[in-house]
Amino acid sequence: xxxxxxxxxxxxxxxxxxxxxxxxxxxxxxxxxxxxxxxxxxxxxxxxxxxxxxxxxxxxxxxxxxxxxxxxxxxxxxxxxxxxxxxxxxxxxxxxxxxxxxxxxxxxxxxxxxxxxxxxxxxxxxxxxxxxxxxxxxxxxxxxxxxxxxxxxxxxxxxxxxxxxxxxxxxxxxxxxxxxxxxxxxxxxxxxxxxxxxxxxxxxxxxxxxxxxxxxxxxxxxxxxxxxxxxxxxxxxxxxxxxxxxxxxxxxxxxxxxxxxxxxxxxxxxxxxxxxxxxxxxxxxxxxxxxxxxxxxxxxxx
Numbered sequence: 264x265x266x267x268x269x270x271x272x273x274x275x276x277x278x279x280x281x282x283x284x285x286x287x288x289x290x291x292x293x294x295x296x297x298x299x300x301x302x303x304x305x306x307x308x309x310x311x312x313x314x315x316x317x318x319x320x321x322x323x324x325x326x327x328x329x330x331x332x333x334x335x336x337x338x339x340x341x342x343x344x345x346x347x348x349x350x351x352x353x354x355x356x357x358x359x360x361x362x363x364x365x366x367x368x369x370x371x372x373x374x375x376x377x378x379x380x381x382x383x384x385x386x387x388x389x390x391x392x393x394x395x396x397x398x399x400x401x402x403x404x405x406x407x408x409x410x411x412x413x414x415x416x417x418x419x420x421x422x423x424x425x426x427x428x429x430x431x432x433x434x435x436x437x438x439x440x441x442x443x444x445x446x447x448x449x450x451x452x453x454x455x456x457x458x459x460x461x462x463x464x465x466x467x468x469x470x471x472x473x474x475x476x477x478x479x480x481x482x483x484x485x486x487x488x489x490x491x492x493x494x495x496x497x498x499x500x501x502x503x504x505x506x507x508x509x510x511x512x513x514x515x516x517x518x519x520x521x522x523x524x525x526x527x528x529x530x531x532x533x534x535x536x537x538x539x540x541x542x543x544x545x546x547x548x549x550x551x552x553x554x555x556x557x558x559x560x561x562x563x564x565x
Contacts, residue, residue: 269315269317270316272315273313276313276314276323278473284314285299294369295557296503298335301473304473311325312324317346317349318346320339322337323335331362332358333366334366337350342375343372347372351365352564362563364563367390369557369558369559384562385563392537392557393535393551395551395554400551401520411516411520414516415513417513418511426479427481428476428478429476431470437486441463444506466503467491476492477489478526480517487511489506490502490505491504499532500526500527501533
């Protein structure tokens, strides 16, 4: 890769940065779904992702427009209290941010800055990650998962399907499915869905370079569902993307179960990311009964 930018110099995130950034993130063993190279890369346009190195810490910022950017938590060894202060003051005075802040901070960072009277910490529920026991998502055992098992059973009674690992030749059919999904949900009328569609495109188009895992469900040799994810830490996989033909009942339940069974059966937990405060998505994520939530916080100067 090119030379590493030293704070306060930044560069836009690119594929060539993957190994350098991923090594830092993996050493940190993150719990929050944002902290994978894949997530930062596929959402780089939406968030205006740029990165830098300050001493032992990776600094990532969102710089979408003049006064609305923010910083992600600095990643590296403890204690990060002084680098948090430095970053917030830099956002305030050098970047002239309207609301200088660090977003998506995890509980580890909050414990490191606890007691600092010049910092204000606020939980951001809409960004909490849902984390499930992989065994629960695979076996769907017990009364609470009765409806999920029923959805899968009804699907399997109607459709003959094949699960396959995502490979290069299946990328185009996955893109076609995602485009059809977008038409069905009228993405052109919803900026959030349009931005998600761009992230899905980035993940699929750079699937092999990003070195993430994927799986598809084929019905009559046609891709009707796919999922993509990777290891977030040694104990947890993260599912970045999951799409299914919305006109096939039970298909989402099927791809969820199969993707976990085929790829994450030896990993204790699966992080299925946040709900962004969207009521339907929150209901769907709660219906799988998360083992725990990964709390996230906003940090500001008082």
